[in-house]
Amino acid sequence: MTEKELQLLGFEKQEDGGIEVTDDEGGLWIEDEFYYYTYDIVNGFTLISNSNTEVGEDGQWFVEIFNTEPSIRFTGFGEVQAFINLIESRIVKK
Numbered sequence: 001m002t003e004k005e006l007q008l009l010g011f012e013k014q015e016d017g018g019i020e021v022t023d024d025e026g027g028l029w030i031e032d033e034f035y036y037y038t039y040d041i042v043n044g045f046t047l048i049s050n051s052n053t054e055v056g057e058d059g060q061w062f063v064e065i066f067n068t069e070p071s072i073r074f075t076g077f078g079e080v081q082a083f084i085n086l087i088e089s090r091i092v093k094k
Contacts (some may be wrong), residue, residue, distance in 0.1 A: 001061050005077040006049055009084065011037035011063075038066075041087055048081075049079070 007013075015035040037049040046066040055061055061079050065072045074080045 001063070001075060001077045001080065002059060003052075003055075003061055005038045006061055006063070009077070009080060010048070011039045011049065014038055014078065037063075038063075039063075039084065041084070042091060044086075047074075047084075 013035055014037065016033065028042040034051045034053045039047040041047065047063050048066045049061050049063050060075070063074045072081060
């Protein structure tokens with residue numbers, strides 16, 4: 001799945017500013033800056049992508065259900081879209 005497909009599915013970009021590092025000469029830069037995507041289905045049930053630093057040379061992203069053991073991973077746009085549609089159609093509205 002591509003980054004653009006994550007965006008098309010409605011995932012929101014989450015950025016980590018990294019760590020400010022200074023050298024002996026007073027130079028300042030940011031190290032370990034990264035981002036990832038999340039999709040909140042309901043409170044306590046979130047999908048999360050790998051980070052941009054974990055994307056391979058093929059440019060492929062994946063999505064997991066947040067905070068599960070073992071991990072539950074999706075790699076295809078169609079399967080993530082179908083999963084979101086199925087789960088969201090089962091949400092009980094109060």
